[in-house]
Amino acid sequence: MQYRNPVLPGTHPDPTVCRVGEDYYLATSSFEYFPGVPLYHSTDLVSWTHVGHCLTRESQLDVTDTDSSDGIYAPTLRHHDGTFYLVTTFVGGGGHFVVTAEEPTGEWSEPTSLDAPGFDPDLFFDDGTVYLSYAHGPTLAETTVHVAPVDLDTGAVGDSRTLWEGIEGTFCEAPHLYEVDGTYYLLTAEGGTHTNHMVVAARGDSPTGPFEPCPHNPILSHRGHPMHPVSAAGHGDLVDAPDGSWWLVFLGVRQQGGHPGWHHLGRETFLAPVDWRDGWPVVAAGGPVDLVVDVESLPGDGGSPEPSAPARETHETFDGETLDGAFEFRRNPAEGAYSLDDESLTLRPRTASLDDRGATFVGRRQAHFDCRCSVHLAFDPAPGEEAGLALVADERHHYEVGLRGRENGSVALVRRRVGDVTAVAAERRVDGETFELTVDATPTSYRFAVEAGGGGETARDGPLATAAPRYLATEVTGLFTGVYVGPYVVARTGSSDHEEPTAAHVERFRYEPTEP
Structure with a gap:
């Protein structure tokens, strides 16, 4: 069957996804817009219905004096022991914070501030410990990924350590940690958020590292395809389906006007299938991700996917x-x-x-x-x-x-x-x-x-x-x-x-x- 990318058209950058049973929930950055952090639901990863926002009250988010393109950056959405957690960064405001909900379509909690620097935070739950990872550095071009234990009740963050310095040493951000069959995986975005953007993978025996890089890094990038209709592919988040298949949501842009081109619809959310080979994730069979994607099947009931809410009238x-x-x-x-x-x-x-x-x-x-x-x-x-x-x-x-x-x-x-x-x-x-x-x-x-x-x-x-x-x-x-x-x-x-x-x-x- 086929599906069309982007699965969330228009401004939907930095997508993050989690699965609860047969339901998928996805959130994206919202920057200076209010309400903050739009939230979507799907049963097939392609047809997304808007079910609300995570930050709907001024007590949660006051962006009155926020500069354009500051505000809410790169959330991570996770579900653990019956609770939804969303961690994000208020750039130009109060830094990292986490909100929670028992039901994602209802009211989310007041924010709990997290005492750590940087941006692009991630939460990973492992054997009773919660780890906060984030990007931080003296400049945006010199960021590295750090990890520390965190107490989500108080916001206290323990001693941090450098987790990853990037495969090129520049713009290392957007970390996400996973455990798959006893091995820990780290995904990061590197190369900046435009034409050199990419998704990089690493693995190790502990969520605190050390991590070895994937031999075919980057696992996703369109940097070598300047005329491809999808550009700036990167900032991905993995999710598995009940049928055992794996998928990556990521941001990209649909450029106009050839090369170098331009994009005015913003950074959008795309979807790609993922295979595992020799213990490493392989995105879209190792090639670029197209606007029309052929797959054997999608999660859910197998029906033809409908356009997502932003694509409808x-x-x-x-x-x-x-x-x-x-x-x-x-x-x-x-x-x-x-x-x-x-x-x-x-x-x-x-x-x-x-x-x-x-x-x-x-x-x-x-x-x-x-x-x-x-x-x-x-x-x-x-x-x-x-x-x-x-x-x-x-x-x-x-x-x-x-x-x-x-x-x-x-x-x-x-x-x-x-x-x-x-x-x-x-x-x-x-x-x-x-x-x-x-x-x-x-x-x-x-x-x-x-x-x-x-x-x-x-x-x-x-x-x-x-x-x-x-x-x-x-x-x-x-x-x-x-x-x-x-x-x-x-x-x-x-x-x-x-x-x-x-x-x-x-x-x-x-x-x-x-x-x-």
């Missing part, structure tokens, strides 16, 4: 008590800025532009190169006020199609912000009380349109403007995240705290894949 009419789980905020949402009222999402402005860290914006991951995203918006702006639909990488890299109030009425506009340059690409006078704002995406373009009344498929007068996705790509932004798309509202410049800004009412949000 989102059609939100805001008539429930909570937002669709696909939505996330850039940092903790400000009280009063977002509310569900009368079958609409009401957005209240807090800043003068999307360049500001506290802007009112909520979005879902762009998970397809070809897609359409639209909002049906009720908005009557005062001069200088604006609301619309935005594609956001961070505060310095975003595109938006919006409605802006002028002294003599409203205009529809498209704005591009790329680094230090901001420009309005197009403006058009519009009349009405409700509007449909649309972005049609392809691998090489975004097309922005506005229609008064919002009843048609496209704007009557054609697109307002276009923009190139590549300028929201990591190769330009330098970020660890990809593009999010969703509604926003901003206040007019110089508005007084005593003035009541105009709220925007989003009556419908739709995200539709349009890939052939």
